[in-house]
Amino acid sequence: MKLVCTQKALAEGLATVDRAVPAKSPLPVLSNVLLSSEDGRLKLVANNLEMAISAWIGADVADPGAVTLPARLLSDFVTSLGGGDVQMALKPGTKTMNLRCGRYEANINGMDAADFPAVPSVDEGTRCRIAAKTLRTAISQVAFAAATDETRPVLSGVLLTIEGDELTMAAADGFRLAVRTATLLDGLAEKLSVIVPARALIELSRILPDVDDPVEIGATPNQNQIMFQYPGLMLVSRLIEGQFPDYQRIIPQKYQTRVVLPVSDFLQATKTASVFSRDNSNIVRISATPSGDELTPGRIDVNASSAEMGDNSGLLDASVEGDETQIAFNVRYLRDALEAVGSGEVALEITGPTSPGLLKPVATSGNIHVIMPMHVSR
Numbered sequence: 119m120k121l122v123c124t125q126k127a128l129a130e131g132l133a134t135v136d137r138a139v140p141a142k143s144p145l146p147v148l149s150n151v152l153l154s155s156e157d158g159r160l161k162l163v164a165n166n167l168e169m170a171i172s173a174w175i176g177a178d179v180a181d182p183g184a185v186t187l188p189a190r191l192l193s194d195f196v197t198s199l200g201g202g203d204v205q206m207a208l209k210p211g212t213k214t215m216n217l218r219c220g221r222y223e224a225n226i227n228g229m230d231a232a233d234f235p236a237v238p239s240v241d242e243g244t245r246c247r248i249a250a251k252t253l254r255t256a257i258s259q260v261a262f263a264a265a266t267d268e269t270r271p272v273l274s275g276v277l278l279t280i281e282g283d284e285l286t287m288a289a290a291d292g293f294r295l296a297v298r299t300a301t302l303l304d305g306l307a308e309k310l311s312v313i314v315p316a317r318a319l320i321e322l323s324r325i326l327p328d329v330d331d332p333v334e335i336g337a338t339p340n341q342n343q344i345m346f347q348y349p350g351l352m353l354v355s356r357l358i359e360g361q362f363p364d365y366q367r368i369i370p371q372k373y374q375t376r377v378v379l380p381v382s383d384f385l386q387a388t389k390t391a392s393v394f395s396r397d398n399s400n401i402v403r404i405s406a407t408p409s410g411d412e413l414t415p416g417r418i419d420v421n422a423s424s425a426e427m428g429d430n431s432g433l434l435d436a437s438v439e440g441d442e443t444q445i446a447f448n449v450r451y452l453r454d455a456l457e458a459v460g461s462g463e464v465a466l467e468i469t470g471p472t473s474p475g476l477l478k479p480v481a482t483s484g485n486i487h488v489i490m491p492m493h494v495s496r
Contacts (some may be wrong), residue, residue, distance in 0.1 A: 119183025
């Protein structure tokens with residue numbers, strides 16, 4: 119194996135695949151990155167057996183071949199170089215790679231490429247396409263709501279459903295729910311519904327560019343692996359087996375009070391309240407009061423208190439429709455939802471102090487957040 123590539127391209131490619139290198143692994147080869155020549159390019163692959171990331175970079179390949187090298191050592195060395203071309207040559211009869219860049223040289227001992235686990239093929243499965251920017255946004259608005267523990271494995275994933283030209287993502291951890299619907303560039307003739315590990319989707323959103331170019335989504339025929347492919351990179355993840363909860367039944371279909379206000383104002387008030395809620399189970403109370411007349415705006419009071427530290431109150435002008443009411447939320451869940459909405463105006467729909475609250479942007483549809491209330495004594 120002998121080739122030449124730029125230091126910048128190699129460093130960027132290694133940074134991309136490093137996200138799939140496990141911190142600890144019973145298999146030493148998984149701590150390595152696979153380097154192989156493919157169609158006149160250098161292919162880099164990392165695999166933790168749950169997720170594999172591949173990246174292709176331009177290279178002048180003089181002699182094809184493959185080897186695996188320690189991921190961290192290789193990445194640290196390449197990143198430390200000051201630019202220019204990197205010449206790579208596998209010493210004959212060994213698994214040692216010689217790297218030269220300017221006046222710098224290194225010999226890195228590797229392992230046989232045949233020992234590296236193969237990445238599952240999705241060539242024969244179902245495929246569709248979506249804009250990279252749309253997919254990134256959808257992931258950012260949903261994946262954070264998945265459970266971070268493995269007590270209920272299905273809740274650590276995101277339910278991904280494709281029906282026709284519509285993609286729907288849903289995540290829930292038992293205390294909140296996030297749902298986002300988006301339009302595909304190319305749909306599917308048959309419905310696809312799978313549970314993707316949230317960690318894989320989060321890593322995908324980090325490596326995808328924020329552009330309108332298409333990402334191809336494919337699932338294996340037996341639907342145990344899913345692939346996301348963009349020019350120059352590919353992520354393949356195992357799927358989670360099990361039945362995702364019927365989240366539709368917990369989405370409130372009506373409300374007694376509807377509050378509309380700018381996301382920025384609401385988010386600022388929750389950040390301030392969070393300072394006082396730290397010592398009180400992160401509880402923040404929201405009191406909504408409708409307008410008394412045509413000249414006076416409605417308002418909400420976002421407040422928190424701590425027996426030891428004190429209390430605060432943040433009064434915000436808002437459009438309040440319906441009954442005067444009060445509800446309490448975990449301030450972290452409320453902030454996460456508001457940050458996912460992003461900008462513009464947001465609507466908070468409340469059925470009662472013991473019923474879930476519904477957050478959604480006013481100007482757009484297809485993005486909702488349901489937060490379970492906190493039960494507090496008055």
